[in-house]
Amino acid sequence: MVRPITIxxxxxxxxxxxxxxxxxxxxxxxxxxxxxxxxxxxxxxCGKTTLLRxxxxxxxxxxxxxxxxxxxxRAPDPRVGIVFQKPTLLPWRSVMExxxxxxxxxxxxxxxxxxxRAEALLHLTGLWDFRDRLPRELSGGxxxxxAIARALVPDPEILLMDEPFSALxxxxxxxxxxxxxxxxxxxxxxxxxxxxxxxxxxxLSDRIGVMAPRPGRLGAVIDLAxxxxxxxxxxxxxxxxxxxxxETRAAFDELLA
Amino acid sequence: MTPTERxxxxxxxxxxxxxxxxxxxxxxxxxxxxxxxxxxxxxxxxVVRAFRDGVIGGMWFEDILVTxxxxxxxxxxxxxxxxxxxxxxxxxxxxxxxxxxxxLALQTFPKIAxxxxxxxxxxxxxxxKVVISALLAFFPVYANTLAxxxxxxxxMVDLLHSMRATRWQELCxxxxxxxxxxxxxxxxxxxxxxxxxxxxxxxxGATAGLGNVITQRTFLGDTAAVYAxxxxxxxxxxxxxxxxxxxxxxxxxxxxxxxxxxx
Numbered sequence: 001m002v003r004p005i006t007i008x009x010x011x012x013x014x015x016x017x018x019x020x021x022x023x024x025x026x027x028x029x030x031x032x033x034x035x036x037x038x039x040x041x042x043x044x045x046c047g048k049t050t051l052l053r054x055x056x057x058x059x060x061x062x063x064x065x066x067x068x069x070x071x072x073x074r075a076p077d078p079r080v081g082i083v084f085q086k087p088t089l090l091p092w093r094s095v096m097e098x099x100x101x102x103x104x105x106x107x108x109x110x111x112x113x114x115x116x117r118a119e120a121l122l123h124l125t126g127l128w129d130f131r132d133r134l135p136r137e138l139s140g141g142x143x144x145x146x147a148i149a150r151a152l153v154p155d156p157e158i159l160l161m162d163e164p165f166s167a168l169x170x171x172x173x174x175x176x177x178x179x180x181x182x183x184x185x186x187x188x189x190x191x192x193x194x195x196x197x198x199x200x201x202x203x204l205s206d207r208i209g210v211m212a213p214r215p216g217r218l219g220a221v222i223d224l225a226x227x228x229x230x231x232x233x234x235x236x237x238x239x240x241x242x243x244x245x246x247e248t249r250a251a252f253d254e255l256l257a
Numbered sequence: 258m259t260p261t262e263r264x265x266x267x268x269x270x271x272x273x274x275x276x277x278x279x280x281x282x283x284x285x286x287x288x289x290x291x292x293x294x295x296x297x298x299x300x301x302x303x304v305v306r307a308f309r310d311g312v313i314g315g316m317w318f319e320d321i322l323v324t325x326x327x328x329x330x331x332x333x334x335x336x337x338x339x340x341x342x343x344x345x346x347x348x349x350x351x352x353x354x355x356x357x358x359x360x361l362a363l364q365t366f367p368k369i370a371x372x373x374x375x376x377x378x379x380x381x382x383x384x385x386k387v388v389i390s391a392l393l394a395f396f397p398v399y400a401n402t403l404a405x406x407x408x409x410x411x412x413m414v415d416l417l418h419s420m421r422a423t424r425w426q427e428l429c430x431x432x433x434x435x436x437x438x439x440x441x442x443x444x445x446x447x448x449x450x451x452x453x454x455x456x457x458x459x460x461x462g463a464t465a466g467l468g469n470v471i472t473q474r475t476f477l478g479d480t481a482a483v484y485a486x487x488x489x490x491x492x493x494x495x496x497x498x499x500x501x502x503x504x505x506x507x508x509x510x511x512x513x514x515x516x517x518x519x520x
Contacts (some may be wrong), residue, residue, distance in 0.1 A: 058415055076419045088412045092434045101430065105420040 002034035002157050002188050003069030006056065010060045010064035012050050012216075023215040027064060030218060038058020038181040040209045040218075041248065043138065048194045049162055055192060056082055056160050068158065078106050081156030084165045087143035089135035089150075092140065096131040097121065099150045108154040121149040124183060145179070152183060159184070159244035161193045174233070177203055181231050187207045202227075202244045203235060206210060210248060214256040219255035222248055296480055303481035304488070311470075311485055321489070323465040326454050327383050328497075331390020332451035336497025339447075340440070347432075353403075354360070360399075368392045372461040385464070386458030393450035401443035405436030429458045439509065447499040449494055456490065 007030040025047035030040050040048040044142040055066050057076040065075040070081070081102075082251035089098045096118060104113030122128045125145045129194055137142055150158060165173040177200055183190055195201050201208045208222040227240050235241050281301055287293050288300035295303075304460070311317040346353040368389060396467065417427050422500035457470020467486050474482040 002297055053415075056419055058418055076421050080419070082416070084412050084416065085409075086412055088416050090412065090413070090431070092438070102420050105417070105422045105426050105430065109287070254441045 004034045005032040005190060005192070006067040007051075007055070007236065008064050008067070010051065010054055010061045010066060012047070012059070013062045020239065025054075026215045026217040026220045030221070032190055032192060034190055035188050037193065037204055037206045038209060039193045039195055039205040039207075040211055040227050041198060041201045042194060042211030042216075042252075043213060045213040045216065046090060046211040047075075047213070048114060048211050051211075051218075052160050052162050052192060052194050058079060058104055058233070061083075072182060077180060078108070078154070079157040081151035081154065082160045083144075083151045083159070083161040085163045085166060087135065089143055089146055089149040091135055094134060095127055095138070096144045098135065098146060099153050102150060102154045106154055110172050113154065118149070118153050121152050121183075125149045125179070141176060143169050144168065145176065148180065149182065152186070155187055157189055158191055159191045161191065163194050163196065166196065173197075173200065174203075174236070176250055179231060180187070180204065198248050199236070202248060203231065208248055210251045212252070213244055220251040222251060296478055299481035299484060304484040308477070308485035308488060311482060314487055317467065317470055317489075320467050320470050322464055323383070324452075324459065324467040325493075327386040327390055327455035327466065328448070328452045329459070331387045331454055332349040332382070332394045332448050334387065335391035335394030335447060335451060336444075338391065339398035343399045344391055344406060344436075347403055347406030360390045362409055363392075364396050369457045372458050375458070376462040379460050380465050385461075386455045386463070389458045390451040390454030393454040394447040397443040397446045397450065398440060400490070402436060405439030406432050408439070409435050437508075443506055444500050446506070448497040448501060452490070452494060452497060 007028055009027045010025065011027045011028060012021070012025040013023050015021050028051060042048050050059065054061045054069065055073065057073045057080070068077055071077070090101065090207060091094075094103070099118040100114060101120065103109070103111065103118070108114070109117075119128075119131075122131050125148065127142060127146055127149060130138060130142065135146065138146065144167075148164065153246075165176055168176065181204065193201070202224060205224055207224060210219045210222065211217065212219055222244070224244055227244060228235060228238060284298065285301055288295065288298050314320075346356075372385065372389055375388055378383040379388070385513055414427070417431055422430065455466065456471075458469040460464040460472060463469040463472075467490060470486050471483050474480070474486070
């Protein structure tokens with residue numbers, strides 16, 4: 001059972017010495033259905049990473065609350081996996097050992113089962129032949145793949161991704177977008193995906209939350225249910241894809257006006 | 258290697274050898290023609306003879322052992338103290354901040370200056386040498402240990418928090434391995450400083466050790482022997498470096514990743 005995420009009046013301010021607190025996030029209301037893929041899109045400073053960190057339990061909200069199912073998030077939830085902007089692989093561990101880190105720390109299942117899952121995910125991400133390599137021996141795209149594999153090893157119910165592909169070139173990004181959908185289909189899960197790339201958000205998501213800065217806030221939520229269900233490279237040439245990109249851009253223009 | 262690189266490497270080697278040849282020739286000329294007093298600059302062959310008698314002949318065998326022992330014990334004491342204090346202070350922020358002025362004062366203080374006092378307190382034996390040696394070896398390791406525990410990519414700390422890692426897991430899986438990469442490069446500096454401390458202590462007052470040999474032979478006007486000891490010390494420093502490099506290679510073989518960020 002994949003639980004929904006309910007975000008109620010979540011806001012966040014940062015204290016600044018000698019000045020009024022800076023409002024990073026104006027109250028956000030949002031419900032993400034279980035199994036949904038939701039992207040948060042917006043320019044720098046729109047609070048999308050802040051919101052993601054609050055959902056992850058890494059940052060407390062100044063007001064409001066996030067619920068996963070019926071549980072209020074107060075600390076990181078072991079059923080939530082995170083992929084950061086940087087691969088954040090431990091440089092002294094091989095790819096395989098990095099993937100086993102969550103198993104060692106959280107013990108979601110026996111070491112043998114954990115190993116089996118890590119092996120399966122390394123096969124799925126095409127990293128099997130590189131399992132004994134150190135992170136620095138891998139390209140940026142491969143490092144981020146390893147980070148995704150690591151996040152998926154404990155079979156999280158929710159996957160939070162913070163601009164995971166922003167450092168990659170366009171071609172690698174597109175390939176990894178397709179791969180990500182394939183990986184997410186492996187087991188049902190909810191994904192919240194932060195990006196500043198509209199095309200990426202339209203390609204991946206069921207819905208897009210459009211965010212704006214000063215103060216960081218959530219504007220329109222765009223529903224992509226009308227897009228073809230088949231999300232592969234062909235979608236990027238589909239007229240509906242361009243329509244939705246235009247609709248998202250229009251939502252930005254309205255929000256920033 | 259491209260032909261250009263090969264030529265460059267060969268020329269660099271020529272510079273190395275050429276420098277030695279020129280220096281020794283100048284030395285031989287100056288000493289041979291008595292341009293400089295033999296008390297200041299003994300002829301190269303005298304130094305070679307002194308080296309042969311002292312080192313290969315075993316006359317200084319005892320002294321070499323004493324200096325090495327002081328260096329190794331001083332290094333070990335400084336290293337262990339630095340690792341323990343560095344790790345403790347990384348966690349005890351209040352204590353670290355409170356004691357910082359004293360540590361800074363001790364760090365900037367020319368520690369060799371307290372050698373006579375230490376000899377007066379602890380006698381002519383090994384103890385004062387070990388203390389100075391340990392004091393000198395302490396700081397580079399302490400500073401790097403502290404940095405190794407504290408300078409961690411915040412995203413990695415977030416990663417472990419997101420997995421609900423305990424403080425103990427965070428220490429074992431993240432901070433310790435991270436610290437190793439910082440500590441290892443400080444070891445060769447610390448070892449060379451430990452040797453410096455031992456020699457400085459011996460120069461102040463000792464009954465054995467290479468520093469003692471230097472003092473004694475200088476008094477006797479046996480400058481050739483002093484030169485021989487200096488050459489031996491230069492060699493010892495290089496051996497210390499090689500020992501640390503061998504340790505790094507061993508770590509690298511044992512755990513390739515652990516030394517990933519080391520040099």
